Amino acid sequence: MKAHLTRRYRFSASHRLHNESMSPEENLATYGKCNNPYGHGHNYIVEVTVSGQVEPSTGMVCNLVDLDGFVEEQIVNRYDHMNLNTVDEFQKLVPTTENLCVEIFHRLQKGFRPAKVERVRIEETMMNSFEYAGGGELAH
Amino acid sequence: MIYLTRRVEFYASHYYNNPEFSAEENRRIFGKCNNPHGHGHNYILEVTVRGEIDSRSGFVMDLKQLKEIMNREVVDALDHRHLNKEVPEFAHQIPTSENIAIAIWKRLTPKLKLAQLHRVRLYETADLFVDFYGEA
Numbered sequence: 001m002k003a004h005l006t007r008r009y010r011f012s013a014s015h016r017l018h019n020e021s022m023s024p025e026e027n028l029a030t031y032g033k034c035n036n037p038y039g040h041g042h043n044y045i046v047e048v049t050v051s052g053q054v055e056p057s058t059g060m061v062c063n064l065v066d067l068d069g070f071v072e073e074q075i076v077n078r079y080d081h082m083n084l085n086t087v088d089e090f091q092k093l094v095p096t097t098e099n100l101c102v103e104i105f106h107r108l109q110k111g112f113r114p115a116k117v118e119r120v121r122i123e124e125t126m127m128n129s130f131e132y133a134g135g136g137e138l139a140h
Numbered sequence: 141m142i143y144l145t146r147r148v149e150f151y152a153s154h155y156y157n158n159p160e161f162s163a164e165e166n167r168r169i170f171g172k173c174n175n176p177h178g179h180g181h182n183y184i185l186e187v188t189v190r191g192e193i194d195s196r197s198g199f200v201m202d203l204k205q206l207k208e209i210m211n212r213e214v215v216d217a218l219d220h221r222h223l224n225k226e227v228p229e230f231a232h233q234i235p236t237s238e239n240i241a242i243a244i245w246k247r248l249t250p251k252l253k254l255a256q257l258h259r260v261r262l263y264e265t266a267d268l269f270v271d272f273y274g275e276a
Contacts, residue, residue: 001238001242001272001276002273002275002276003238003241003242003270003271003272003275004270004271004272004273005237005238005268005270005271006268006269006270006271007267008266008267008268009267049271054236054238054239054242057158057160057161058156058158058169058234058236059156059233059234059235059236059238059239060236060238061238061270063169064268065171
């Protein structure tokens with residue numbers, strides 16, 4: 001039987017939305033308050049969904065210890081209490097939560113072996129969230 | 141096609157142990173969940189059904205009927221129970237959230253006549269949930 005398992009993780013980080021190839025006016029028009037040169041921050045919540053067959057001997061899609069360990073090491077430790085604009089992948093990419101979502105999905109998909117990474121969903125605030133499932137439509 | 145979701149809570153205890161593993165293996169694989177005295181959760185179950193809207197009633201299915209089925213088939217059987225010791229599905233199967241979601245699907249699906257079961261989502265905690273769509 002195939003099941004989907006979702007786990008929520010948290011990290012806090014700052015960012016500034018700014019594109020070097022736009023004029024200051026265009027940046028301000030595009031990003032509004034998010035273009036503040038000093039940046040601002042969020043408590044991000046990242047939902048990671050993995051899927052796979054439920055292993056009969058354990059009753060699990062994958063061991064949560066493995067998933068927690070991987071996400072903590074690869075995602076939470078990488079971004080928690082960081083200024084996202086200073087992280088390698090956002091040197092040439094605006095750290096919108098859309099881009100962060102795609103980046104986290106690819107990092108997980110590339111490195112996590114025990115189950116299939118289906119989807120990453122990020123809540124930037126209680127009022128907005130972003131989902132990425134590898135570019136195709138969401139499976140369900 | 142429209143989707144309708146109903147939510148219900150139940151409270152239960154469980155522990156994880158596979159008698160085919162050694163005591164050390166059980167502790168290593170299941171960690172704190174292997175405590176033989178068990179531990180508990182406030183489970184939140186979301187049941188999603190899908191179907192066409194009946195033109196006379198405006199319903200996919202009567203919500204009251206869905207609530208009664210969920211209470212009878214799931215809550216009455218699992219609420220305030222020790223899942224390993226009191227629920228037949230888990231006499232020989234580990235009551236992980238994955239297996240509980242599958243067991244709930246199997247309990248509900250034959251009882252639904254008008255609407256089709258789409259998804260069983262079971263929250264073990266606010267930060268952990270399992271979805272089962274009836275896939276083999």
